Amino acid sequence: MTTSRAPAPPAPSPPGTPADAAAPDDRLLxxxxxxQYRLPAVAVADRLGLFAALAAAPSDVGALAGAHGLxxxxxxxxxxxxxxxxxxxVHGGRYRPTPSARAFLLPGSARYWGPMLGLxxxxxxxxxQQVVTTGTPHGYRGKGIWETHGRSRRHGEQFTRAMxxxxxAPAAALAAQLDLAGCAALLEVAGGVGTFAMALARRNPHxxxxxxxxxxxxxxxxxLLADADLADRVALRTGDMFxxxxxxxxxxxxxxxVLSDWDDExxxxxxxRARAALAADGRLLVHQVLPDDAARLSPTVTGYSLALAVMTGGRLRTLPELTALLTAAGFTDCAALPVYGHYALVTARPA
Structure with missing residues (x-):
């Protein structure tokens, strides 16, 4: 008896082709x-007794976390x-269970789903549960994500391909919209294989x-740089960005x-460091999912925020939160532009 092995997936293509820019955005993906975080969120809230606590007394985040040691x-x-x-x-910052949660997630009721969630x-x-109770990211099976990449080449390269x-697709969309006339030198920090840098270089020959x-x-x-014929215009510089x-x-x-992977400090x-690296008339570009009032209602955006907390200890920031960080670091004229799917581009210049 012989067994067949699934063929290896094709190597990824360099970004920034016209087909990339014309494709649908990635919101479905x-x-x-x-x-994947929908069930864990509900199961953890049930196990920690949060639905019952909020049914008894609606609460804001600070009061609930303080009362339960979270x-x-x-x-x-x-x-x-x-x-x-x-x-x-949520009304006025205070959370309470919806009718569906009251019907199925309060212990003692005939329709309580707790035992099913436990399965x-x-x-x-x-x-x-770990990130909610202790604030500690879980990473890979309890091991820090960045440390694991340093120790395990397999994990590091798998993460590189995933990123x-x-x-x-977001890189191709940004390259199609971003005006880089007069920009001769760009530094992509923590850029992985240079996905964004390659897309921007392909669209801007200078x-x-x-x-x-x-x-x-x-x-x-x-x-990828060799496949894209960009090795002469996109240089890789290895090192610790900190x-x-x-x-x-x-x-x-x-x-x-990048910034959504890290705490404020x-x-x-x-x-x-970015401000020090920029020319006097340079510009900072921050491309990320940027929650606004509508995005707060999106299970995808809020699920992404939970995934960041679990994997890296990071967080998504609203435009006011990001602007406050930029201002404290010596930037001004912060502005945001929707670019692609859930993504936006925030720009700023040195003050």
Whole structure:
């Protein structure tokens, strides 16, 4: 008896082709991917007794976390996700169970679903419970995500390919819309294989870009740059973005899906380094999912925020929150432009 092995998936293509820009946005895929946290969010809230507590006394995030000894940020992203799914209603910052939650998620009722939720408990539920109770990201099976990439080449390269897949279409859309006339030098920080830098360079023949990331991205990055015939205009610079030098005199510094992986203190460090790397008339570019009042109602956006908290300890920030960080780091003229799917581009200049 012989067994057949599934063929290896084709190597990913460089981003920024016309077909990329013309394709539908990735909201359906984002919806699908973030749905993996729907059951864990409900199961954890049930196990922690949050539905019963909010049924007895509607509460805001701070009061609920304080009364139950929970992490405030973990509690916040959990409640927002539950509200977006329809299990909680929020008025004036105070959460309360919806009729569906009251019907099925209050212990002691004839229709209580708690035992059924318990059957679905898995490692992802444990990870969500950990971030809500302690504020500690779960990463890979309880091991830090960035440390794991440093120790395990397999994990690091798998993550690199995943981030390229996740970024290729948004990068192409940004390149099609962003005016880089007069921009000769761009630094993409924590850019992985340089997905955004390649898309921007393809659309702007005068542009030379540098991509800063850890050594684990090198093999895949060099392959993609060679395939795209961009190795002469997109340079890979390996190093730690928090400690190693950045090239200075940049016309643009780009953070694409980077700041949402870190807490405020680490973000301020990165933004201050970006300001030092920019030319006097340079511009900062921040490309990320940017929650607004409507996005707070999106299970995908709030699920993404919970996923960030679980995996990296990061968070999505609203425009006012991001503007406050930028201002504190010495930037001004902050503005946001919707770009693609759930993504927006925030721009700022050194004050």
């Amino acid at each position: 984002m919806d699908t991917f973030m749905s 992490d405030r940020h973990g509690t916040s992203v959990l409640l927002e996700f539950l509200a977006a799914q329809g299990y909680l209603a 679905g408990w898995d490692e992802r539920c444990t990870a969500v 390229h897949a996740h970024s290729a 542009l030379k870009a540098t991509v800063l990331d850890l050594p684990v991205v090198e093999r895949e990055a060099h392959r 400690t190693d030098p950045w090239p200075h005199g940049q016309d643009r510094v780009l953070f694409a899906d 680490r973000c301020r460090t990165l933004l201050e």
